[in-house]
Amino acid sequence: MNTDRAINWLLMVPLISITLLICHCQGPAPIDRSAAQQPADWRPLFDGKTLTGWKGLVGTPYSRISMSPEQLAAAQIEADRTMMAHWSVQDATLCFDGKGSHLCTSEDFSDFILELDWKIEAGGDSGIYLRGCPQVQIWDPQQNPVGSGGLYNNQQAESRPLVAADHPVGQWNRFRITMIDKSVTVQMNDKLVVDKIPLENYWQRGSELPRSGQIELQSHGSRLWFRNIRIFEL
Template identity: 55%
Template sequence: MCMKFSFVPAYLIGSLLVLECNAIAANQSETNSPPPGFTSLLNGKDLSGWKGLVGDPKSRSEMSEEDLSAAQSNADVRMREHWKVVDGILEFDGKGDSLCTVKDYENFELYVDFKILPKGDSGIYLRGSPQVQIWDPESNNIGSGGLYNNKNHPSEPLVMADNPVGEWNTFRIKMVGNLVTVWLNGKLVVDATPLENYWEPDKPIYPTGQIELQNHGNNLYFRNVYIKELP
């Protein structure tokens, strides 16, 4: 029995290899590759640009420079015990405190991919204030993305837009002045709603502050954290 062999021209083999390499590059760029105009807050290797949590905006403002510096050093040691970067993904073991940007931000647009486990409960603090909610919607009968700590303005998301627990979700968060707009997985869940001052309810939200990744005692994952500062 004779076997027939198909002839594949060399130029076609070369084209296939180029396509394969392009596909690999595209897959690699899905992690830690900010869109135009945005800056990545994660370098994919370590925790540069991040610090541990010290108190809250009010308590920090009341500390002396010396006391704040000492407290920050201790918080950074604790932070590195529980947060780490693995294969470009930020992982939290559920046993420490929030992870905070070294830099303070005023008006901005933020992209964040997150993933939680069953019964997970987390959030993103804006200007050091709670929070854009992240949690297991099946355990709470309400979706993620709402301004959970609001008392006088809407606190719940407009729709439930979460992907199943264990899958990646994407936030797009825009904050201008005291107004916050949130999209979750492409769906509008918060529409230009004031974020209230949790720490000092009689005052407006702080004009600037750090961004914090918060969690309540469960494993948590973040990737592709991109920010664009706005006028």
């Protein structure tokens, strides 16, 4: 090493040390999980083959709490019988025949991003219950030009979607629903339709929303189809 290079190296050492010290003091850069881009963090709620992970609907979040364990177990057995009679799997799709009741996740969830595809028939009506509370609305846009995706049962906060983003009846639509605390954001077919609007407690108006609860695919007397259902817990 010649003299000039040695001098330059000695001058650089303090700068390197200072840089390392600053990085150490600042700590690691924060990890942004909001985009939920890591595939391993997503979990399928529907395996495309069976109803594993799903159950029939028993009452409301509050009526279930009032039941004894024995009462709840007996009611769940009956609800599951109804579920099996009216919900089925065909071609990697959850199919509902228009009779019976809601299909519910076996697990409860708190804060999450939920993605799913859905399709309805003419005149169809449904919705996605979050933490057991209604709902992100699904309906026929020809009969309801306001469009799907709004928080239909809200009375104080906004209930209507920002835009109508539905595809024609009979075609698939996609929801991306983000729920943090009581705030709900809905993207439908890559368009923002609900932007951080609080979901109100339909079952006990004026009360706080349950901190966690099951996700429900609502039955409303019409045939329904769902697929590609997955969740990212926040």
